[in-house]
Amino acid sequence: MTTPLLSVENLVVEYPVADGVFRAVDSVSFAVDKGKTLAVVGESGCGKSTIAKSIVRLLTPTSGRIVIDGTDIAGLSEKSLRPFRSRVQMVFQDPYGSLDPHLTAVDIVGEPLRLKGIRRKSDRARKAARLIDQVGLPSTALNRRPVEFSGGQRQRIGIARALASGPEILVCDEATSALDVSVQAQVLNLLREIQQDTGLTYVFISHNLGVVREISETVVVMSKGRIVEGGDTEEVLARPKEPYTRALRAAALDPATMVGIKPRHIVSRLSTPSVGAPV
Ligand SMILES: Nc1ncnc2c1ncn2[C@@H]1O[C@H](COP(=O)(O)OP(=O)(O)O)[C@@H](O)[C@H]1O
Ligand SMILES: [Mg+2]
Known part of the structure; x- marks a missing residue:
């Protein structure tokens, strides 16, 4: 039996509100194996x-466990968390909002390398250029600023930046949701290629079951925090x-929201019981 790389156990997150607390996440549990x-x-x-924010510890959960490679990080102090910060990275929905408009692509991707302790600017630039190449952008992209890129290209830079710290887990929070359908498919392909090459583990968050079908082996369906x-x-x-x-599936099968695969293909996949499920 394999031990999951990440397991979330009975996660509860409450936000303070005027009349007490609002329970946004209620006893959520799931696990994901390495490379899946x-x-x-x-x-x-x-x-x-x-x-997503709990897993990358942008917030501290109210209760429950978030176990990464055997360590529960749910309640860890900022100091104890430090080694985990680089192991778990997030790709956001809005790369524009999350990329510094004043910096060039090479500096944006180089920043996590600086935090990792790579001191020489030339070393950072070389590594950043390799990552920018890895996400399928041309070398002419290196010295351009976010405003000069399309949405899909910006998302590629967001992915390169997330990869820069050498994570084992990537949390993608609606990472393709703001993109046109064909660009969405390209970014999904890129994520898949990166996973095949590096064995990265993904938590892929989406409101779109059609996108989820393209990328995930396992799924949890949530409603109202559960x-x-x-x-x-x-x-x-x-x-x-x-x-x-x-209802989510009906929306996913709507041709207007399809990503990357042809309708006939979907129908045959849906009507065939899955065999050889990943173990
Ligand atoms: N800082 C906050 N304070 C109070 N309520 C919040 C806060 N952040 C999110 N919420 C509420 O928690 C619920 C879950 O939000 P969120 O996790 O952003 O959902 P999703 O990503 O699925 O759209 C929503 O009802 C939202 O309004
Ligand atoms: Mg959200």
Whole structure:
């Protein structure tokens, strides 16, 4: 039996509000093995970003455990967290908002390298250039600023920056949601290639079950802070138990929201019981 690289156990996150607390995440548990992709799917406001922020410890959960490679990081102090900061990285929905407009691509990607202790600017620039190449951007991109890139290119820079600190886990929070459908498919392909090359583990967060189908082996479906169902992605898609998941699936099968694969392909995949599920 393999030990999951990341397991989230009975996660509870409450936000203080005027009349007490609001429980945004309620007893959520899931686990993901090294090199695999777990998707978290659900409508806006169901608590997905709160889970993402908990895993990268941009916030401290109210209770529960977040175990990474055997260590529960849920309650760790900032000092004890430091070694984990580089091991778990996040790719945000809005790369424009999260990229410093004054910096060039090479400096944006070089910044985590500086934090990692690579002191010489030329060393950082060389490594940053390699990462920018790895995410499929030409060398002419190196000295350009965020405003000069398209949305898809900016997201590639966001991915290169996340990769710069050498993470084992990448949390992608609606990382392709702001992109046109064809650009979404390209970025999904890139993420898949990176995973094949490096064995990265993904927590892929999306409101779109169609996107999730493209990238994940397992999925948890959330509604109002709780997991309503989960399991093998093909299985959940083929035989959704919850009306809520069926509604999400109907939206995913709408040609207007499809990403990358042809309708006939989807129908045959959905009607065939999945065999050889990952173990
Ligand atoms: N800082 C906060 N204070 C109070 N409520 C919040 C805060 N952040 C998020 N929420 C609420 O928590 C719920 C989950 O939010 P979020 O995790 O952003 O959902 P999602 O990413 O699925 O859209 C929402 O109802 C949201 O309004
Ligand atoms: Mg969100």
